[in-house]
Amino acid sequence: MISRVRGTRDILDLKLFNFALQTIKHYVALYHFKQIETPVLEPVELFKRSLGLETDVVSKEMFVVTSSSVEQGEESIALRPEATAATIRAFLEGSIDQVPWKVFSFGPMFRYERPQKGRYRQFYQFNIECIGAASLTQDAQIIAMLDRLFLTQFNLDNYALHINFLGTSQERAHFKATLKLFLDKQTDLCATCLKRKEANILRVFDCKTPVCQNIYTKAPQLLDCLEQESQQEWKTLQEQLKLLSVSFVVNPRLVRGLDYYNKTVFEFVSPDLGAQSAFCGGGRYDSLVSQIGGKVDQPSIGAAIGFDRLLLLLEMISNKLPLPQEPALHVIIPFEGQHSLALLLADTLIKAGLQTEVLCQGSVKTMMSKAHKKGAAYCLILGEQEQQDGTVVIKDMVKGTQETVKQIQAVSVLINR
Numbered sequence: 525m526i527s528r529v530r531g532t533r534d535i536l537d538l539k540l541f542n543f544a545l546q547t548i549k550h551y552v553a554l555y556h557f558k559q560i561e562t563p564v565l566e567p568v569e570l571f572k573r574s575l576g577l578e579t580d581v582v583s584k585e586m587f588v589v590t591s592s593s594v595e596q597g598e599e600s601i602a603l604r605p606e607a608t609a610a611t612i613r614a615f616l617e618g619s620i621d622q623v624p625w626k627v628f629s630f631g632p633m634f635r636y637e638r639p640q641k642g643r644y645r646q647f648y649q650f651n652i653e654c655i656g657a658a659s660l661t662q663d664a665q666i667i668a669m670l671d672r673l674f675l676t677q678f679n680l681d682n683y684a685l686h687i688n689f690l691g692t693s694q695e696r697a698h699f700k701a702t703l704k705l706f707l708d709k710q711t712d713l714c715a716t717c718l719k720r721k722e723a724n725i726l727r728v729f730d731c732k733t734p735v736c737q738n739i740y741t742k743a744p745q746l747l748d749c750l751e752q753e754s755q756q757e758w759k760t761l762q763e764q765l766k767l768l769s770v771s772f773v774v775n776p777r778l779v780r781g782l783d784y785y786n787k788t789v790f791e792f793v794s795p796d797l798g799a800q801s802a803f804c805g806g807g808r809y810d811s812l813v814s815q816i817g818g819k820v821d822q823p824s825i826g827a828a829i830g831f832d833r834l835l836l837l838l839e840m841i842s843n844k845l846p847l848p849q850e851p852a853l854h855v856i857i858p859f860e861g862q863h864s865l866a867l868l869l870a871d872t873l874i875k876a877g878l879q880t881e882v883l884c885q886g887s888v889k890t891m892m893s894k895a896h897k898k899g900a901a902y903c904l905i906l907g908e909q910e911q912q913d914g915t916v917v918i919k920d921m922v923k924g925t926q927e928t929v930k931q932i933q934a935v936s937v938l939i940n941r
């Protein structure tokens with residue numbers, strides 16, 4: 525047998541998946557986000573330029589396909605690891621001039637990570653972006669929208685919202701210098717952190733090593749390097765969240781794993797997920813548009829819901845969720861020689877909007893037991909007698925009763941049940 529690729533998974537029952545997806549789509553539409561689609565394949569350069577060369581995603585997790593041809597030379601294509609950079613590319617390539625451009629997309633992302641619970645190499649993100657929105661009031665609304673979605677639409681209650689403020693690039697430059705002085709005095713940093721200290725110092729906070737984590741609890745904080753304007757924005761953001769009754773925790777070490785963020789960053793985390801506790805993350809990125817090649821910068825804010833992790837949380841409470849009821853299943857069971865009549869009857873039922881399946885293999889007894897296992901509400905049995913009389917036997921699989929009705933009346937009998 526050939527097994528699936530490590531870190532990927534098959535989803536064989538999409539009931540919860542579709543419920544969650546529809547719920548999110550419906551909810552974000554209330555905030556006037558419109559759906560877009562971008563390709564799974566993007567130029568490697570797009571992610572190198574936007575996410576940062578020293579990020580885990582770019583330095584070690586990208587799935588890259590290299591193709592070469594005489595005419596076009598060598599081309600490096602990535603299976604997208606995230607959707608923000610591609611959304612900005614689409615914004616620029618589509619010459620969108622109406623801002624804020626409020627869009628969402630859904631689809632698979634790819635990262636070559638060590639697989640574990642809630643961490644896959646192919647996973648789904650529901651991605652939301654608001655491009656061309658300088659006011660942090662948009663940040664407050666997007667964070668509140670996500671919180672409301674989790675709390676009121678999915679009834680999740682065991683999670684926390686972590687927020688932090690990364691300031692402007694000047695403030696970060698000041699902080700980086702202060703942090704460097706502190707880290708230069710540390711003797712126990714791991715090899716990766718030593719490298720990151722020189723190459724891209726904020727990324728040291730992504731380190732999961734307990735020794736490094738412990739050192740960073742005593743490190744200087746970015747929030748202490750904010751100037752007056754940022755301090756005011758940070759204060760207003762917190763006030764607006766409180767105004768909207770959004771509970772949050774300030775996490776001064778939250779820097780997120782990607783380089784494009786400034787000012788607001790946030791993550792929704794749940795202890796129910798174990799080590800991979802973040803099921804949604806996002807933040808503000810004010811310079812990404814120009815980094816990707818736009819002439820005019822467009823301050824923006826966005827987030828991605830880790831859909832697989834959200835599903836893990838929803839599975840735990842699925843009995844409390846208003847999952848849509850499956851429609852009644854009608855199974856047609858023809859005797860030998862009645863297969864064409866079964867096809868015709870199925871055609872009529874389906875045209876009338878009734879979910880119908882025809883079984884045509886095995887004895888009537890075997891087919892009845894298969895229908896039972898499929899959860900059929902009704903079996904429609906067609907024998908030689910029924911063919912001659914123009915009738916069909918309808919068996920109610922729940923009550924165990926049965927009646928013979930005219931074939932032409934079968935639809936109206938079933939619809940009125």
Ligand code: HAM
Pocket residue numbers: 605606607608635637642643644645646647648649651652653781802803804805806807825826827828829830831832833
């Ligand atoms: P991210 O934090 O890298 O942000 O990913 C967002 C979410 O995707 C994570 O919180 C997590 O739930 C899920 N996720 C990430 N990696 C995996 C994985 N290997 N397996 C399963 N789930 C995973 C971004 O991707 C940003 N583009 C979000 C954003 C949008 N920021 C602004 N706009």
